[in-house]
Amino acid sequence: MYARLTSALALACLISGASLAAGSGITDPQIAHIAYTAGVIDIEAAKQALKISKDKDVIAFANDMLRDHEAVNKQALDLVKKLNVKPEDNDISRALTKAATQEREKLAKLSGTDFDKAYVANEVAYHKQVNGALETLLIPSAKNAELKDLLETGLKLFQGHQQHAEHVAAMMK
Amino acid sequence: MISKLSLGALCGLVLILAGPPVRAETIRVTVEKLVFSPAEISAVVGDVIEWQNKDVMAHTATAKDGFDVVIPPGKTATLTVTRAGTFDYYCRFHPNMKARLQVR
Numbered sequence: 001m002y003a004r005l006t007s008a009l010a011l012a013c014l015i016s017g018a019s020l021a022a023g024s025g026i027t028d029p030q031i032a033h034i035a036y037t038a039g040v041i042d043i044e045a046a047k048q049a050l051k052i053s054k055d056k057d058v059i060a061f062a063n064d065m066l067r068d069h070e071a072v073n074k075q076a077l078d079l080v081k082k083l084n085v086k087p088e089d090n091d092i093s094r095a096l097t098k099a100a101t102q103e104r105e106k107l108a109k110l111s112g113t114d115f116d117k118a119y120v121a122n123e124v125a126y127h128k129q130v131n132g133a134l135e136t137l138l139i140p141s142a143k144n145a146e147l148k149d150l151l152e153t154g155l156k157l158f159q160g161h162q163q164h165a166e167h168v169a170a171m172m173k
Numbered sequence: 174m175i176s177k178l179s180l181g182a183l184c185g186l187v188l189i190l191a192g193p194p195v196r197a198e199t200i201r202v203t204v205e206k207l208v209f210s211p212a213e214i215s216a217v218v219g220d221v222i223e224w225q226n227k228d229v230m231a232h233t234a235t236a237k238d239g240f241d242v243v244i245p246p247g248k249t250a251t252l253t254v255t256r257a258g259t260f261d262y263y264c265r266f267h268p269n270m271k272a273r274l275q276v277r
Contacts, residue, residue: 067231
């Protein structure tokens, strides 16, 4: 729990730190990379849930995440290709990936309802975190109109997933 | 003979009272960027609601105790309205997508 808090905190600091420098710093190729990475992370989390969970609501939720994020990431790839933008790795993408890897390792040790509860709780927290990054950093910093538009749709999607995850979490109590 | 005549007249009267048959309408709703548009529609029993999904992800039009229509990405899905009422519906996959159907 402590480890999760600290890594979440570190990430939050990194995102808000980058946010302060938003005007000067983050570029469209980096934003595209972060958005794509955020999708990949949730796809990996869903695949893990599909392997471990036996709960039909959790499995249905994981399948929804897998389907949506794969579809949106394909759309994102098509867009960067069209715009001739090469997504560029950066500190935020690396921090997101690192935190997600730690979370997956932790979840891998759990099973049954312990896993289900931890997975869904993390889905709520993760989507909340990405929503924050989209609202305060990625959308305001994006320069290309089509990229901004895709991120805005992405925000609505992530907000929808957050509510969906909260609903699944409430049903498990 | 008389009874046959009056029966015929009665049938005619019923037909007149029923008036010309009302054609069912198709009411179209576009689903794009996770938004139902228009967000509020009204229909009469017998009308058809047609949702056109322009997104790359699947959506649903779901009303508790009402209906549950899956709208695949890039496709349309329809519902024939069978009873009156106000139906607040949403997408099961993205519950932040909300709209309303009023049926008279």
